[in-house]
Amino acid sequence: MDYSGKDVMILAVNVKDEKEKAQAFLEGAAVSFPIAWDEESLLNDSLSVSVYPTTFLLDRNHQIVSKYSGFGTVSGNHERLVEDLLSMVEG
Numbered sequence: 001m002d003y004s005g006k007d008v009m010i011l012a013v014n015v016k017d018e019k020e021k022a023q024a025f026l027e028g029a030a031v032s033f034p035i036a037w038d039e040e041s042l043l044n045d046s047l048s049v050s051v052y053p054t055t056f057l058l059d060r061n062h063q064i065v066s067k068y069s070g071f072g073t074v075s076g077n078h079e080r081l082v083e084d085l086l087s088m089v090e091g
Contacts, residue, residue: 007060008082011036015044016052057085 010033014022019037026035038044047056051069059065065088068081 006086008086009033010082013038013043015039015041015049055081057081059085059088 012031012033013036015038017025019039022035022037043049047054047064049069053070055068056064057066057068065085066081
């Protein structure tokens, strides 16, 4: 789905993998969004993340509106989650 012109930004934060291993994986994954590296797990600790992956949806004010933990909750549903968030912030 193309979100050009929408009020959407996707950002991944890697806290678990070694940077070199994660970069090698991402080279073959055709990821089109930025990846940040939280080497000291500061975000991980402050957001009480205990399951990987954990997905957060934030509103325009950068407030967390939804949190999804694990592969099963978001696998194949990212597009629906983004659409849900867009409907909340655009509605």
